[in-house]
Amino acid sequence: MGVLRLYLAACVVAAHSERVFPWSVHGGEAAVGFFFVISGFYMQLILSTDRYCGVLAFYKSRLLRIYLPYLVCLVFCLLAGLLSWSICGNALSAWQLLENARSGKRPDGTEFLAILSNLTVFLQDAVMFLGRDSAGNVCLTSGVSSGPQEFYNLLVIPQAWSIAVELQFYLLSPWLVRRWSNLHLLILIVLVTVLRTVAAIVLKLDFDPWTYRFAPFEVVKFVAGMLSCRLLWQ
Numbered sequence: 001m002g003v004l005r006l007y008l009a010a011c012v013v014a015a016h017s018e019r020v021f022p023w024s025v026h027g028g029e030a031a032v033g034f035f036f037v038i039s040g041f042y043m044q045l046i047l048s049t050d051r052y053c054g055v056l057a058f059y060k061s062r063l064l065r066i067y068l069p070y071l072v073c074l075v076f077c078l079l080a081g082l083l084s085w086s087i088c089g090n091a092l093s094a095w096q097l098l099e100n101a102r103s104g105k106r107p108d109g110t111e112f113l114a115i116l117s118n119l120t121v122f123l124q125d126a127v128m129f130l131g132r133d134s135a136g137n138v139c140l141t142s143g144v145s146s147g148p149q150e151f152y153n154l155l156v157i158p159q160a161w162s163i164a165v166e167l168q169f170y171l172l173s174p175w176l177v178r179r180w181s182n183l184h185l186l187i188l189i190v191l192v193t194v195l196r197t198v199a200a201i202v203l204k205l206d207f208d209p210w211t212y213r214f215a216p217f218e219v220v221k222f223v224a225g226m227l228s229c230r231l232l233w234q
Helices: 002-015 028-047 055-088 095-102 109-120 158-179 182-201 215-233
Strands: 130-132 138-140
Touching (some): 158 215
Antiparallel strands (some): 130 138
16 A cells, blocks of 8 residues: 555656656646545555554654655755755745745735745645735635746645645544445535536636645545445455
């Protein structure tokens, strides 16, 4: 299970570094989707045993497994950005936060959100939905792009949005595994699928990040993994 998840993570890395690693078997979006399914399967598997003495022990284990490696990557990216900044005069887009701090400019609410999410991983998916309009006002983004007005440019590791979504699923896992029946999970899958379809057709939310990074929609993949584990071991 761990090897498969490592492979999917490698697919995501390759998708975001095509010039350096011109290798691709599964695209990044497909790999993230598969990862959510596998995670749901694995959470159902381990929470159905006596591996953890309680919910807090489970949360602590998940947090240590995810947050410590993230901190290592965060420090590495910050150091790499600092080196690029000193040599080339530019660095990570998120370096704008440090530029503002050095100039004495106080961060506004959205920049504070970006700083908080960079430090904690949480809410990085929410940052993906925010940007500024032509008047400089905060608004929902019209699509994830490389535009300078998108707030995800304030993230040191923008790809970590999927980790933020994964952490939300982990928060729900003990409740879903131990209190929800197969029928409940199936109803949830159908209901969310209908809502996602309505959002795309009626509300015209048929673009990234709504089709790819919205946790309430992505939970279908996680729950599908849980349900498949139950059906396999019944």
